[in-house]
Every structure is written in structure tokens, then in C-alpha cells.
Amino acid sequence: MKNPFKKDDHTGLIVGIAVGITAGIALGWLYLTDKGDHYRRQLTRKFKEAVSDTAADVIDKKTFIPKKAAKVATDAVLKD
Known part of the structure; x- marks a missing residue:
């Protein structure tokens, strides 16, 4: 039998709703x-640069090709 005096824990639900609202606001602002739009272009450029650097590091470590x-x-x- 379920204890009628025990409160349910809704922390996960509240955090999930807060994260969803925040993500929605951020995506709305970006798009x-x-x-x-300007910030999104900067993020894309930085992301491509990071991916390129990481790939070059992996290639340098795993093959004889210099970085x-x-x-x-x-x-x-990864050109624009």
C-alpha cells in the first residue's frame, strides 16, 4: 500500500521544463x-575550426602526415 503522507519528488520534471524553456528561448533568439544570425555564423565558424584542428591532430598522431x-x-x- 502506498504511503499517503509521502510527497512525490517532481524535481526532475521541474528541471526538465526549465531546461526546455531555456533551450526554446535560446533557439528562438538564434534563429x-x-x-x-551573426552569433550563429560565429559559432559555426568556431565549430568548424575546432573540428578541423581535432582531425588534423588525429591524422598527425595516427599517420606519417605532418599536422x-x-x-x-x-x-x-570543411570549407565554408
């Missing part, structure tokens, strides 16, 4: 404002 040459190749693959 519906001019400043958000500088690998960076040129990864930049060509």
Missing part, C-alpha cells in the same frame, strides 16, 4: 533575430 599538411586537407574538406 529569429539579426544579432542571433600542417593535415590541417590544409581538413580545411579544404
Whole structure:
């Protein structure tokens, strides 16, 4: 039998709703404002640069190709 005096814990639900609202507001700002469009382009550029650097590091460590040459190749693959 369930204890009628025990309170249910709704912390996960409240946190989930708060995270969902925050994500919705952030995505709305990124996609519906001019400043958000500018910021989105910056994020995309930085993300591509990070992916290119990481890929060049992996190629340098796993093969005989130097990092500088690998960076040129990864930049060509990830060009804008």
C-alpha cells in the first residue's frame, strides 16, 4: 500500500521544463533575430575550426602526415 503522507519528488520534471524553456528561448533568439544570425555564423565558424584542428591532430598522431599538411586537407574538406 502506498504511503499517503509521502510527497512525490517532481524535481526532475521541474528541471526538465526549465531546461526546455531555456533551450526554446535560446533557439528562438538564434534563429529569429539579426544579432542571433551573426552569433550563429560565429559559432559555426568556431565549430568548424575546432573540428578541423581535432582531425588534423588525429591524422598527425595516427599517420606519417605532418599536422600542417593535415590541417590544409581538413580545411579544404570543411570549407565554408
